[in-house]
Amino acid sequence: MQGVPQIVAAALEATKDMDPDAKYAALDATAAQVMNQMPPRENPRLNKSLDSVHASGPLGRAHCVIHGNSNYKQTGLLQAYAAYSLLQQTPMRVGFASGCQAFGHRQLLGVLRSFGLVMEPVLTVER
Secondary structure (H helix, E strand, C coil), X not given: CCCHHHHHHHHXXXXXXXXXHHXXXXXXXXXXXXXXXXXXXXXXXXXXXXXXXXXXXXXXXXXXXXXEECHHHHHHHHHHHHHHHHHHCCCCCCCCXXXXXXXXXXXXXXXXXXXXXXXXXXXXXXX
């Protein structure tokens, strides 16, 4: 990914004086050299995730575990939900904020669960 700006700059410089048809052909050839096929799809049996959070206070402890799969799909889904949510309403918090602060942890978990990418959280509380 670090070389992408250099590739784009070189391609634009090489094609700046070409007519549009020749320019598109040259840019297609440059793009085909970089990656001319889709990356392999995620396998949910291999691409697993586990999120574990421990919390403690003066009189109790809690541990939450969320099992999931297909991390790239989770990322894409969260980005799509963020865009959808921003089109519908203002975020809960603006500026530098986590996804949970901006959109709500229950909403984000609900979206991931509705698409079958995470299981119901396992919560253990000791009082």
